[in-house]
Amino acid sequence: MTATPSAASHAPSVPTLHDDLVLSGEIHYFRLEVSEWEDRLDAALAMGINTVATYIPWIVHELPDGSFDLTGRTRPHLDLGRFLDLCAERGLAVVARPGPFVMAELKHEGLPYSLFRDHPEVVPPSWDGATPDVTVVDYTHPAYLAACRGWYDAVIPLLAARTPSRGGTVVGVQLDNEIGMLPWVTNSPDLSDRTVADLVAWLVAAEGEQAVKERYGLDPADTGAWGPALRSPDDEVVLALHRDLGRFTREKYASYVRHLASWARELGVDVPFLVNIHGCWGGAASMFPLGVSQLYKTWEGDTDVIPGTDYYIGDLTLEKLPGFWASNAFVAATTVPGQPTGSMEFEVGSGDYGESLGVNSGPEAGPLKLQTCLAQGNTLVNYYLLTGGRNPRLFEPVGDGNDRVAFTGERHGFAAPLDPEGRQSPGHARLADATRAAAGQADLLRAARPETPPVTLGFVPDHYMTEYHYPRSERDRRFVAELDRFRGSGPREILTRALAVSGFAPDAVNLQDGPLALPTDRVLALAPTPYLDDEIQERLVAWVLAGGRLLLHGPVPTRDLLDRPATRLADALGLTVADRLDERVGFFPSIVPADDRLEMAEVRGGFVQPLGVPDGADVLARVAGGAGSPGAGEACVVRVAHGAGQVLVVAADIPCLLPVWQRLLAELGAEPLVRQTTSVPGVVVVPTATADGTRVVHTLNPSPWDAEVTLERDGRPLLAEPLRLPARTGAWLVQEPGAAHATLGWIGGTGAAR
Incomplete structure (x- = not known):
């Protein structure tokens, strides 16, 4: 049995999640021989890693009799305490990830077979009463919670005994993993009678019995009718259910996390918690804010709960930039001052997850994504996976073809920078260079926070509440498709892309919860979708009235999320909104400038929306077309004054023509803090600064072209000569207070830390 370290044997100081730059690597001790542990930990240290993260899988540690081996008495690689102590001896902090869910290609996502054998009732029915064919559970079912408590009783004390206050280096504990991911990707909400009863009670408490009865046509007291009705909803109520179920499930997930957190605190954990967010789809992060929408209530307002992203996008290209950028910004928009953000699964492998040579990441991918996250304010980045390993066999065979704990075969993590045998991948050297460069200036990079940008993105969590939709409802399908097309970064994600590569480096604000606290000296850029609740529209109107400047890109909203009329914004601006004109076979909606201001x-655009405008409105573009063409000559890009502020409505799918977007922003008075002149389009500049006035300017080139970049601030050049930035690399510049020019802190692609 491994001894618990004493305070007297406390390892060298380790990074903390609230104060330091945490550069972490995921090492699965249970997939390695004990004799390999020290080699992999030393390899991590050599890269500049200061923290190790690891899943601690329930399925791996539970024995056939229901007891747990966490000391290696049955198999040496289960000696978790010894692994943690080896980390502490090296001064490596640890982020422990004990689940209950862990995913990681484990069977049942890391939950034990015994749970489903003994408690089949924890698996809920979904649409039309179907049972999901993946591991979906009712997270708050008493039987599930009781089983989870048994696992926590076994594993949490071992972790609590090794936090820094007790001489160890466990600096954080992740609560569960990717909560709600499997119900989302399979469109399998929990619709058990128990959960439906909880949903109805929640609605009644919030709105009253009569309102709920009128909405659904069911008596809240008739408990037997609700389950069948909501599992197979009529079209008249499908959007109400869409909204109510999504909002209720957010609260359910938050309640689940509070259960886990309270147990961990009771069992002695005195370090911050983490919640891991899922959401990448198809090798891009465009849908990632869906996971933020699902889970932000689990960390909202609590600085001791830290949200971490999962990023699986391969190379960071101009195509993928908007989703990646907006996801970081939207996570930050749901936090409070003093609450860190980071990435708990930061993909650094080749992407060849099927050993088919289906590589989707070059050696520049990891360093460029790392710098982008650091530039946007992330203070924790966990390389996933850092090392590969081997999947041990289950304690008892189950006859599933391999009888191992995972479904990937014997070897696992073959795309990682260190493969299962510990050999370095072709991309390892570049990643190590970038990691050591960041580690070498960790204090500076941690202290340098993004400067307040001139433009802020608007985030509406309910626009991403599309994880559940009734598959037999065409109305629900069309509703989801509209949200998916226009939300977040706008049509074709051009809004965020244009802002990022024009030097505006936008942050974000949550428009849905509470008053709009954004200062009126900023431009608020919002992709509204056709559906925006009047409550949010009224917030926007009040903010503009007080002097705010609003940029809308997308259809002017005229409906709320229940598909009822919602025209508060259009009415306040004096706009008459015509039907949207979408492209189709034989029809090519187009936009023409009203004068020479737009270059x-x-x-042609994917849509245009003709607008009737009030007297005095400034029309910048109109619907193109000759006589008889729908909407021809009507305004579609217009600036309207309202009170002390103004709104620029871009109700058209304008391409990512940077001079055009820069002019549109200039019409609202927005100017970049750092001006850039580049030989190719696509360079991103992110100004950050420390409290003492030291500036760190991150310059990122996600384009496929080498770039020559000139940067200036307040009319003065930052560098004495142009910066040459290779394709898909980055650099950071450091300017001390009072210095005439910045110096190169690091430039990617060369491995040079200066």
Whole structure:
């Protein structure tokens, strides 16, 4: 049995989640021989890693009799305490990830077979009463919670005994993993009678019995009717259910996390918790805010709960930039001052997860994504996976073809920077260079926070509440498709892309919860979708009235999320909103500038929306087309004054023509803090600064072209000569207070830390 370290044997100081730059690597002790542990930990240290993260799988440690081996008495690689102590001896902090869910390609996502054998009732029915064919559970079912408590009783004391206050280096504990991911990707909400009863009670408490009865046509007291009705909803109520179920499930997930957190505190954990967010889809992060929407209530307002992202996007390209950028910004928008953000699964492998040579990441991918996250204010980045390993066999065979704990075969993590045998991948050297460069200036990079940008993105969590939709409802399908097309970064994600590569480096604000506290000296850029509740529209109107400047890109909202009329914004601006004109076979909606301010020819867009405008409105572009063409000559890009502020409505799918977008922003008075002149389009500049006035300017080139970049601030060049930035690399510049020029802190692609 491994001894618990004493305070007297406390390892060298380790990074903390609230105060330091945490550069972490995921090492699965249970997939390695004990004799390999020290080699992999030393390899991590050599890269500049200061923290190790690891899953601690329930399925791996539970024995056939229901007891747990956490000391290696049955198999040496289960000696978790010894692994943690080896980390402490090296001064490596640890982020422990004990689940209950862990995923990691484990069977049942890391939950034990015994749970489903002994408690089949924890698996809920979904749409039309179907049972999901993946590991979906009712997270708050008493039987599930009781089983989870048994696992926590076994594993949490071992972790609590090794926190820094007790001489160890466990600096954080993740609560569960990717909560709600499997119900989302399979469209399998929990619709058990128990959960439906909880949903109805929640609605009645919030709105009253009569309102609930009128909405669904069911008596809240008739408990037997609700389950069948909501599992197979009529079209008249499908959007109400869409909204109510999504909002209720957010609260259910938050309640689940509070259960886990209270147990961990009771069992002695005195370090911060983490919640891991899922959401990448198809090798991009465009849908990632869906996970933020699902889970933000689990960390909302609590600085001791830290949200961490999962990023699986391969190379960071101009195509993928908006989703990646907006996801970081939207996570930060749901936190409070003093609450760190980071990435708990930061993909650094080749992407060849099937050993098919299906590589989707070059050696520049990890360093460029790392710098982008640091530039946007992340203070924790966990390389996933850092090392590969081997999947041990289950204690008892189950006859599933391999009888191992995971479904990937014997070897696991073959795409990692260190493969299962510990050999370095072709991309290892570049990643190690970038990690050591960041580690070498960790204090500076941690202290340098993003400067307040001139433009802020608007985040509406309910626009991403599309994880559940009734599959037999065409109305629900169309509703989800509209939200998916226009939300977040706008049509074709052009809004965020244009802002990021034009030097505006936008942050974000949550528009849905509470008053809009954004200062009126900022431009608020919002992709509204056709559906925006009047409550949010009224907030926007009040903010503009007080002097705010609003940029809308997308259809002017005229409906709320229940598909009822909602025209508060259009009415306040004096706009008459016509039906949207979408492209289709034989029809090519196009936009033409109203004068010479917009440097573009007539351009085709995916849609245009003709607008009737009030007297005095400034029309910048109109619907193109000759006599008889729908909407021809009507305004579609217009600036309207309202009170002390103004709104620029871009109700058209304008291409990512940077001079056009820069002019539109200039019409609202927005100017970048750092001006850039580049030989190719696509360079991103992110100004950050420390409290003492030291500036760190991150310059990122996600384009496929080498770039020559000139940067200036307040009319003075930052560098004495242009910066040459290779394709898909980054650099950071450091300017001390009072210095005339910045110096190169690091430039990617060369491995040079200066």
